Amino acid sequence: MTQPSEPIPxxxxxxxxxxxxxxxxPSERADAARNRVKLLEAAAALIQERGAEHLTMDAVAAAAxxxxxxxxxxxxxxxGLLLAVLDRTEREFQDAFMFGPPPLGPGADPIARLDAxxxxxxxxxxxxxxxxxxxxxxxASRYAAPPxxxxxxxxSLLLGQAGVDGDLELLxxxxxxxxxxxxxHHMLTGRGSTAQQLEAGWSDVVARITHRC
Amino acid sequence: MTQPSEPIPxxxxxxxxxxxxxxxxPSERADAARNRVKLLEAAAALIQERGAEHLTMDAVAAAAxxxxxxxxxxxxxxxGLLLAVLDRTEREFQDAFMFGPPPLGPGADPIARLDAxxxxxxxxxxxxxxxxxxxxxxxASRYAAPPxxxxxxxxSLLLGQAGVDGDLELLxxxxxxxxxxxxxHHMLTGRGSTAQQLEAGWSDVVARITHRC
DNA sequence: ACTTGAACCGGACTACGGTCCGCTCAGATT
DNA sequence: AATCTGAGCGGACCGTAGTCCGGTTCAAGT
Numbered sequence: 148m149t150q151p152s153e154p155i156p157x158x159x160x161x162x163x164x165x166x167x168x169x170x171x172x173p174s175e176r177a178d179a180a181r182n183r184v185k186l187l188e189a190a191a192a193l194i195q196e197r198g199a200e201h202l203t204m205d206a207v208a209a210a211a212x213x214x215x216x217x218x219x220x221x222x223x224x225x226x227g228l229l230l231a232v233l234d235r236t237e238r239e240f241q242d243a244f245m246f247g248p249p250p251l252g253p254g255a256d257p258i259a260r261l262d263a264x265x266x267x268x269x270x271x272x273x274x275x276x277x278x279x280x281x282x283x284x285x286x287a288s289r290y291a292a293p294p295x296x297x298x299x300x301x302x303s304l305l306l307g308q309a310g311v312d313g314d315l316e317l318l319x320x321x322x323x324x325x326x327x328x329x330x331x332h333h334m335l336t337g338r339g340s341t342a343q344q345l346e347a348g349w350s351d352v353v354a355r356i357t358h359r360c
Numbered sequence: 361m362t363q364p365s366e367p368i369p370x371x372x373x374x375x376x377x378x379x380x381x382x383x384x385x386p387s388e389r390a391d392a393a394r395n396r397v398k399l400l401e402a403a404a405a406l407i408q409e410r411g412a413e414h415l416t417m418d419a420v421a422a423a424a425x426x427x428x429x430x431x432x433x434x435x436x437x438x439x440g441l442l443l444a445v446l447d448r449t450e451r452e453f454q455d456a457f458m459f460g461p462p463p464l465g466p467g468a469d470p471i472a473r474l475d476a477x478x479x480x481x482x483x484x485x486x487x488x489x490x491x492x493x494x495x496x497x498x499x500a501s502r503y504a505a506p507p508x509x510x511x512x513x514x515x516s517l518l519l520g521q522a523g524v525d526g527d528l529e530l531l532x533x534x535x536x537x538x539x540x541x542x543x544x545h546h547m548l549t550g551r552g553s554t555a556q557q558l559e560a561g562w563s564d565v566v567a568r569i570t571h572r573c
Numbered sequence: 574a575c576t577t578g579a580a581c582c583g584g585a586c587t588a589c590g591g592t593c594c595g596c597t598c599a600g601a602t603t
Numbered sequence: 604a605a606t607c608t609g610a611g612c613g614g615a616c617c618g619t620a621g622t623c624c625g626g627t628t629c630a631a632g633t
Binding site for chain 4: 215
């Protein structure tokens, strides 16, 4: 892990480079780009009206008036498509915690930022629960997915700033476990937890991990 | 959650009742029981020779000379079959941490037991990695699966005995995140962690969660 | 404008998980 | 022993993710 430490306030160009979600590739052919847009719109519409859990690749292809192969060529697999649909929302959230106003964004005490991150993350998750659930369920390894990676790096950074030592990535992943879509869903439905309890739980875990006795 | 608190040394009958993995149901018809055995043997053999990730339900049915419907009737779905294959190993491990000798079993200091649990769990996981990975990947919700539940209850118990307060189930699940098959696999392969680092990480997380400053 | 070849496209095809339903037979009852 | 009934069984069937390949179209170079 020899990545340059990431300066907090970033120029616009560096900002978009820091967001690893698919930017429109300029070398992409015009027809391909057109189809990507058609597909994303079709997928979003279908999700809106039938729910993410009922989204099929055939339906997306048909709704976009495009062959099935094209869907897979553009997005790789179902997880990729779902991720692409989440992209806009995801970017907004990433912007908020990386560049937005404190306490979520830079400027506040790292522990306050950690706290705020959990709360914001849980709310963001609840707003898009089905999509994140589905994306999790589908992904080969949720740990390799861009959203999780960005969050993990962010948490590692904050933990470092908070003076925590140890395996920061492992601690970050441990924290992230508390915000995992499937886990949150399990706690809310399987067990009868409330969102408030999860938020309180997050703060508690953060306090313990950061060792603030 | 109004379950009777679980006394630690248990009579043999109570012990097997405490293990929620499928015991042979006495009301099961003889032919059904025969088929279950045939299927489990076939599945185990196929996994042995081709790997769990290549196990298909059709292949199991064919190898056991049984209709496909029978496989699903017996085990519900692929996750159930994999879980059943893991059953024996899983029981041994559960026995070890619930009833075996200290520091893993009862008798030792709860924090020492937590430490030992992580180490033993990681080793047990590494010994059966593919099977657990596959079982995770398949399961509708890994949080609802019996193995995870047993572990979660166990950890809650130990946390309580260690005098930790707060949402014990949430803390237990947070700890379990560190031992999740997919996560461990990701840390070992995706990132270049070693088993030693994961064991050290576990101890560190336990120390932080149990608030031992 | 024309050529060219690489990127793209479509939809038939495969593989696999899971369901369904009519038939069979184990084992309880008399 | 004869009867009965519902658990058990098999395998055809379905839906969906993902692959493949022959034909098509874009756009760069001339």
